[in-house]
Amino acid sequence: MRTQLYIDGQWADPISKGTLDVINPATEEVIHAIPKGGAQDIDLAVRAARRAFDQDGWPQTTGAQRAVYLRRIAELIRGRSEELARLEVLDNGKPLPEARWDIGDAAGCFDYYAGLAENLDSDSSADLAISDDRFRTKVVKEAVGVVGGIIPWNYPLLMAAWKVAPALAAGCTIVLKPAENTSLTALELAAVAQQAELPAGVLNIVTGLGGEAGQALVTHPQVDKLAFTGSGKVGSHIMAEAAKDIKRVSLELGGKSPLLVFDDADIENAVEWIMFGIFWNQGQVCSATSRVLVQEGVYEKLLARLTEEARKITIGDGLEEGVLLGPLVSKQQYDQVSAAVVRAQEDGAQVVTGGARPAALGKGYYFQPTILTEVPLDSHAWKEEIFGPVVCVRRFATEQDAVALANDSRYGLAAAVMTTDAKRSERVAHALRAGIVWINCSQPTFTEAPWGGYKQSGIGRELGKWGLENYLETKQITAYTSNDAWGWYVK
Ligand code: NAD
Numbered sequence: 483m484r485t486q487l488y489i490d491g492q493w494a495d496p497i498s499k500g501t502l503d504v505i506n507p508a509t510e511e512v513i514h515a516i517p518k519g520g521a522q523d524i525d526l527a528v529r530a531a532r533r534a535f536d537q538d539g540w541p542q543t544t545g546a547q548r549a550v551y552l553r554r555i556a557e558l559i560r561g562r563s564e565e566l567a568r569l570e571v572l573d574n575g576k577p578l579p580e581a582r583w584d585i586g587d588a589a590g591c592f593d594y595y596a597g598l599a600e601n602l603d604s605d606s607s608a609d610l611a612i613s614d615d616r617f618r619t620k621v622v623k624e625a626v627g628v629v630g631g632i633i634p635w636n637y638p639l640l641m642a643a644w645k646v647a648p649a650l651a652a653g654c655t656i657v658l659k660p661a662e663n664t665s666l667t668a669l670e671l672a673a674v675a676q677q678a679e680l681p682a683g684v685l686n687i688v689t690g691l692g693g694e695a696g697q698a699l700v701t702h703p704q705v706d707k708l709a710f711t712g713s714g715k716v717g718s719h720i721m722a723e724a725a726k727d728i729k730r731v732s733l734e735l736g737g738k739s740p741l742l743v744f745d746d747a748d749i750e751n752a753v754e755w756i757m758f759g760i761f762w763n764q765g766q767v768c769s770a771t772s773r774v775l776v777q778e779g780v781y782e783k784l785l786a787r788l789t790e791e792a793r794k795i796t797i798g799d800g801l802e803e804g805v806l807l808g809p810l811v812s813k814q815q816y817d818q819v820s821a822a823v824v825r826a827q828e829d830g831a832q833v834v835t836g837g838a839r840p841a842a843l844g845k846g847y848y849f850q851p852t853i854l855t856e857v858p859l860d861s862h863a864w865k866e867e868i869f870g871p872v873v874c875v876r877r878f879a880t881e882q883d884a885v886a887l888a889n890d891s892r893y894g895l896a897a898a899v900m901t902t903d904a905k906r907s908e909r910v911a912h913a914l915r916a917g918i919v920w921i922n923c924s925q926p927t928f929t930e931a932p933w934g935g936y937k938q939s940g941i942g943r944e945l946g947k948w949g950l951e952n953y954l955e956t957k958q959i960t961a962y963t964s965n966d967a968w969g970w971y972v973k
Pocket of ligand 1: 632633634635636659660661662690691692693695696697698700711712713714716717719720734735736737767768769867869895934939940
């Protein structure tokens with residue numbers, strides 16, 4: 483495991499020499515220490531990224547040349563996938579099959595953006611039809627510059643890939659600050675980039691605390707663009723900081739996403755996707771469908787089946803065979819989820835199942851799959867992200883009521899609708915104010931499709947061609963091609 487920062491193609495100790503403990507959330511044991519980078523390390527990393535961008539020619543490489551590096555990175559990740567998946571489990575706690583999935587998706591993300599980088603070579607010189615034939619105009623896309631990428635802990639390597647792959651594809655250079663409690667695979671990504679012979683300074687990884695390394699990256703005057711995934715609170719702060727020098731900013735923030743089950747839905751299918759939507763990754767998912775709205779005709783039946791299945795979930799160390807729910811990522815997260823459930827009960831909610839640590843597990847930040855009902859609409863549990871395996875279930879009468887309840891949130895990341903009526907699913911999908919709507923499923927995510935939220939769930943889109951746009955500027959190049967003089971001043 484790496485113990486140094488990756489700056490300008492070299493491994494380096496942080497200037498402060500400080501470290502941060504890495505804790506395995508399944509055992510509460512300290513398993514490693516990562517460097518605690520600070521403002522001076524960020525400054526070195528940004529200067530390296532600046533030089534790689536301004537002087538060493540990375541943005542002038544063709545998309546096809548950049549694609550070679552991206553594909554090498556994808557291949558090297560795949561070559562180490564089992565090792566990286568196990569590291570992710572130790573660091574984050576998620577079950578191994580989920581970690582394997584993440585690592586595969588991270589490699590796929592590099593491959594996908596390799597393809598888009600190649601497309602940039604052909605897309606960039608198209609003539610634009612304009613209203614004056616004395617001029618010729620073309621539009622080109624160019625890299626935005628040095629990117630400051632800041633990511634959360636719920637999908638450590640995958641979130642790194644979502645930032646690094648499109649940024650490099652676009653011709654940007656990047657300084658990435660991973661989450662302080664899950665930095666191990668990001669440091670391995672640096673090792674992979676080094677092995678892929680990515681030029682020095684193009685990718686720099688500085689681990690450290692949000693308020694120190696993160697803050698220094700956000701406020702660094704030589705950073706052109708901030709790409710952030712994390713909480714709304716920090717996102718709002720970053721946007722305010724970015725505003726001071728008009729840095730470009732894209733934000734992927736939280737959610738309180740609704741899942742609507744209509745009377746005509748296939749109940750078994752609905753139960754499966756409700757569980758996937760809130761228990762996958764221990765519910766630590768920005769798009770988790772944490773508010774389940776069920777039409778009154780099937781409410782009792784669905785709640786009974788959901789409760790029955792939730793109680794059967796195997797909880798334990800993510801490295802153990804058959805485990806479907808691992809520990810939460812940290813003590814802090816465990817405390818927050820526990821406190822949210824206590825507060826929900828004080829506000830009048832009923833705990834149908836779960837609500838506490840599993841009795842059999844003495845150590846580790848485990849929390850039972852939890853179902854809440856009678857959750858008041860103005861309560862914290864209904865309105866705010868809990869970011870744990872806690873779902874609020876509520877009944878509704880009509881489609882109109884369901885859509886109104888679903889949209890009554892300051893968030894708008896995702897939503898899901900369960901119905902066998904195709905007209906209804908189409909109607910409701912359009913009525914829901916969310917960046918992603920799933921029909922008869924919840925959570926499937928595709929590298930090719932846009933990802934991001936309405937309202938306070940963020941600004942901009944990641945993934946797909948939209949994710950590449952985050953890292954591109956648009957330039958018009960206009961030439962005067964007429965043989966006649968312009969003749970305004972000089973007659
Ligand atoms: P967080 O906002 O606490 O931290 C995210 C990152 O920001 C970390 O790397 C942290 O060190 C850094 N940070 C903290 N303070 C900072 C500061 N002042 N300046 C710069 N950086 C700072 O979020 P978290 O607890 O790590 O992650 C959970 C949140 O992320 C949830 O709200 C979740 O919904 C959201 N999330 C959103 C998406 C999405 O795609 N929309 C994906 C994953 C997670």
